[in-house]
Amino acid sequence: METSKEIFLKGYRDGIPIGAGYFAVAFSLGIAAREYGFNAFQGFLASILTYASAGQYMGFALYATNTALIELIILTFIINARYILMGFALNQRMPEGTPLRTRVLVGSCITDEIFGITIARPGVPTPFYTFGALFAAVPLWALGTALGISMGIILPARVVSALSVALFGMFLAVIIPPARKDKAVGIAVFVSFACSLAAVKLPVISGLSQGNRTILLTVLLSALFAVLFPRTADGEKIEKGGARDAD
Amino acid sequence: MQTNIYLYIFVMAFSTWVMRVAASFIMRKPIKNMFIQSFLYYVPYVTLAVMTFPAIVEATGTPISGAAALIIGILAAWFGASLFKVAVFCCLTVFVLELFIH
Structure with missing residues (x-):
């Protein structure tokens, strides 16, 4: 301790x-x-x-x-x-x-x-x-x-x-070491990079301040990954049947 | 009339602090809802990734050195370099490259 x-x-x-x-x-x-x-x-x-x-x-x-x-x-x-x-x-x-x-x-x-x-x-x-x-x-x-x-x-x-x-x-x-350990985090990081680049280039959203783009993308993408790859707060995978396995 | 600068500083500091502790006042126990748990699990990774790229490429004298710093940083972190070492590698990459580019 x-x-x-x-x-x-x-x-x-x-x-x-x-x-x-x-x-x-x-x-x-x-x-x-x-x-x-x-x-x-x-x-x-x-x-x-x-x-x-x-x-x-x-x-x-x-x-x-x-x-x-x-x-x-x-x-x-x-x-x-x-x-x-x-x-x-x-x-x-x-x-x-x-x-x-x-x-x-x-x-x-x-x-x-x-x-x-x-x-x-x-x-x-x-x-x-x-x-x-x-x-x-x-x-x-x-x-x-x-x-x-x-x-x-x-x-x-x-x-x-x-x-x-x-x-x-x-x-x-x-962010990179957890991305190496946990494939879902790896995908999340990669997709976040891609979307962040797109957000800087696309009309309308690129007009937002950087802070607002960050919060908008954070909410949208975290929600998306929460649906695709559910996890507990500690990062345990949540299986379909409700059983959890610590990965 | 120009607002007093010290009042301005204190209002800015206090409003920022309010955002930091808002959740502490609202939450009394961990949220059990599976979606919210999962959502909060991904928040740090998504936020930090979004803040890093493409900002790192735009922060340097030329985009090439920023892009190189990104790649070196990812590789260093991937192979287990500490926080401090990754930061130093990124800085050195930019510094050395810009010796040649400028």
Whole structure:
């Protein structure tokens, strides 16, 4: 049995590469934030409190156009709607009787990447793990934003270009190993790639923001695979007769 | 009148947090419905896959280096490289390729 401290440290270690990726992406976010009128301290504050990439980028842009707060709230809800789904997926893994405090603490740590590594861990999600990851990753996210604002022009474009794929590399590290183990996940990943490409090219749907395309495709495709290849929350196959076999 | 920037930051942060914890307030026990269980099982894979491609190809200086990073990343992850190593391989791929392309 691992102690809470060991789990926290495990989360912290797993959070470091995420933080490295965040740092790079935050740098480019910072460059944009500066254009939108944020100084380094304000960018740092926004990043350490919000830690949401696409949502923050949008928020900064909305501030620059002096959009009403109510619009900011609605658009933030829409662009971050995938966090609700991720919250459901994490809570689905927690047994009945889990205190609300625990559920809220785990939920508060949701980012695309921290969710990814948390759901990839077997067993019940714990706030010790998610906070470990959060403590490693989010300060780097905030630092990257502040540095992007204060010295964004200095870093060579090629370095920014290289660092910008770090996050995607992490996504691949989360989805590819299960895709190798479980054929249904493999098909889901491949079809998601294909549909995502199509969504960028096709009329109407390509006009949606990236966040909205993501949520639309997530709902449609997850529903499709739920019908084609039913699974329990832990990934056990559900046989036609109702019997389950742990694959 | 320009809204106070700090108010703006706090409203953005709070609205984002609400989305993170909404499910925690709604759900008290795991959902038994087979469709919902299956649906939630696929959500992370579909979301992360959709966010990765084609965005990775568009994120880099040239699409070729992004595409190469995608392939290298998939191969590295397939053969069991850690999160950190996969990320580093992807970055190095782009960095090295763009030395030649630019």
